[in-house]
Amino acid sequence: MHESSIHSCAGGTIEGYNRPVIDLNEMVCFAHVVDQGSFAAAARRLRIPPSTMSRTIAALERRLGARLLERTTRKLRLTDAGAQYHERCRRIVAEAEEADRLMAARASRAQGTVRVSVPEAFVERLLAPAVTRLLATYPDVRVECLTDDRYVDLVGERIDVALRVLSPRDRSAQGARRLGETSPVLCASPAYLEARGAPRAPEGLSSHALCAFGRDRSAFSLRLVDRAGRAVRVRAVPRLLTTSDAHLRSACLGAAGIALLPPFVVDADLRAGRLVRVLPRWTGPALRLFAVTPSARAVPAHVRVFLDLLYEHVSQHPRLLDAAA
Numbered sequence: 223m224h225e226s227s228i229h230s231c232a233g234g235t236i237e238g239y240n241r242p243v244i245d246l247n248e249m250v251c252f253a254h255v256v257d258q259g260s261f262a263a264a265a266r267r268l269r270i271p272p273s274t275m276s277r278t279i280a281a282l283e284r285r286l287g288a289r290l291l292e293r294t295t296r297k298l299r300l301t302d303a304g305a306q307y308h309e310r311c312r313r314i315v316a317e318a319e320e321a322d323r324l325m326a327a328r329a330s331r332a333q334g335t336v337r338v339s340v341p342e343a344f345v346e347r348l349l350a351p352a353v354t355r356l357l358a359t360y361p362d363v364r365v366e367c368l369t370d371d372r373y374v375d376l377v378g379e380r381i382d383v384a385l386r387v388l389s390p391r392d393r394s395a396q397g398a399r400r401l402g403e404t405s406p407v408l409c410a411s412p413a414y415l416e417a418r419g420a421p422r423a424p425e426g427l428s429s430h431a432l433c434a435f436g437r438d439r440s441a442f443s444l445r446l447v448d449r450a451g452r453a454v455r456v457r458a459v460p461r462l463l464t465t466s467d468a469h470l471r472s473a474c475l476g477a478a479g480i481a482l483l484p485p486f487v488v489d490a491d492l493r494a495g496r497l498v499r500v501l502p503r504w505t506g507p508a509l510r511l512f513a514v515t516p517s518a519r520a521v522p523a524h525v526r527v528f529l530d531l532l533y534e535h536v537s538q539h540p541r542l543l544d545a546a547a
Contacts (some may be wrong), residue, residue, distance in 0.1 A: 246318065248282040251275055252290065253311045256300060301327040313329035334524040339374045339384040343467035344511070347486050347542060348401070349385065359531075363524045371465045376516040382525045383532075385478035387509045398512040399529060401536045404543035405447075406482045406506035409497045414477040420500055421480075425456045427501075431479030433470050446483065446504040449477060453507075482506045486543050511543065 232439050254264035255275065257337050265275040283290055286485055290304035300308060336356075340349050345367070368374075410420075411534070414431075421427050426447050436442055442463065444456040462473050470481045471488060491497040513529055515521055521529070536542055 235385055241271070245282075245285075246314070247280055248285070249311045250315055250318075251278045251443060252282055253308065253315045255279060255291070255298065256304075257312075260298065264353065271525045278406050296353055308528065323390045331362070332360045332524040332527045334522060335364040335366055336528045337366045337380055337382045338368065338526055338528075339370055339372075339376075339381045341381070341387070341467070342369050343484060343487055344380075344385050345369055348511075348536070352528065352535045354530050355535075356528050358454055359450050360527060362483045363527070365528075376514070382515065382522075383529065384514045386512050386514050388512050388514075397520075398514040399533060400511055401511045401533065402540075402543050403446065403508045404484055405487065405490070405508050406484050407502075408480055408482055408506075409474055409488055409505065410480040410500050411475055411477045411496065414474075414479060415465040415500075417477070424501060424504055426454050427456045427480065428458045431460075432458050432460045433462040433464075433465065433473045433481040435467065435470060435482070436460075436463050437465060446501070448504050454504075482542065484509065 251264065251268065251340040253535065254267055257259055258267055261279070262272050263337060265272040268275070279291065286307070287301075288303040288307075289301050290307055292299040306516065336350065338353075353367065356363055356365065363418055368379075368381070370379070371384070375385055376384055385506045386398075408427075418430060421430060424444075427444060434442055434444070439460060442458070442460055444458065445453060446456065447453045462470075464470060464473075467483060467487050470483055472492070473479065474481045474483070474497055475486070475491065489499050492499065513532060515525065515529075
């Protein structure tokens with residue numbers, strides 16, 4: 223305990239609570255004075271100045287309205303009131319110290335439940351391998367995986383980790399752990415292209431059936447970037463608007479239109495010929511994937527080991543977000 227943590231609340235009250243506030247620091251100081259046999263020894267043990275120790279005990283006696291110690295030049299002696307108070311203080315201080323030890327042990331040992339929010343598209347390729355290793359390695363850790371493409375409220379929904387696609391300007395990326403990035407590709411089924419033909423330039427997409435990821439059809443536009451970094455924006459009204467990459471993939475396979483999808487979602491389909499790249503020189507803007515926690519500080523051990531395993535999995539598979547594993 224440091225000097226800055228020793229303070230007196232004597233005479234103070236909390237709104238709605240009509241008794242003086244109990245300052246546990248006073249009880250700790252009193253217990254140590256009695257156990258050490260002097261103010262000076264107790265002050266050394268708690269690493270505070272003797273003058274602070276004397277003021278704290280004086281404040282305690284004022285708050286209680288009782289004299290706890292008889293002071294002489296050679297030693298201290300407990301009064302009857304002091305002896306009774308000391309017996310209870312020792313029990314309270316011991317319980318508080320045990321509570322601290324339990325929390326310290328919990329912080330250093332991986333145990334508890336990790337609640338993870340993850341977009342559907344990242345479950346199989348990214349999340350599942352890390353969760354499997356976590357459960358195999360740490361028997362006291364449990365996982366609750368919430369598959370959701372919403373931008374969830376981490377604190378309000380008690381989420382420990384959320385996998386999120388963030389833009390470079392997104393402030394919530396501060397303190398988040400970057401996992402990687404990928405650029406979505408335009409694709410369609412051979413049957414759709416045979417029936418409608420393939421656009422030769424981005425502007426030609428406006429006359430095609432588009433299947434898009436989003437929520438607001440009226441505000442939709444498709445932003446594309448070529449290999450030289452030139453960007454264009456195509457305005458169109460999608461025939462299908464959804465917040466599920468799996469739904470977009472199914473629509474593409476069913477010849478419903480052209481969609482912009484992450485490579486790892488459609489890589490196997492492209493290699494098998496079930497889907498075909500459209501405008502292969504153009505891609506969507508890079509998607510930057512982060513693991514976000516409610517706070518960058520004081521991450522519990524069971525959450526920390528999950529993040530480590532997740533990052534390790536991505537590091538071992540640098541093309542994880544681009545191609546099939």
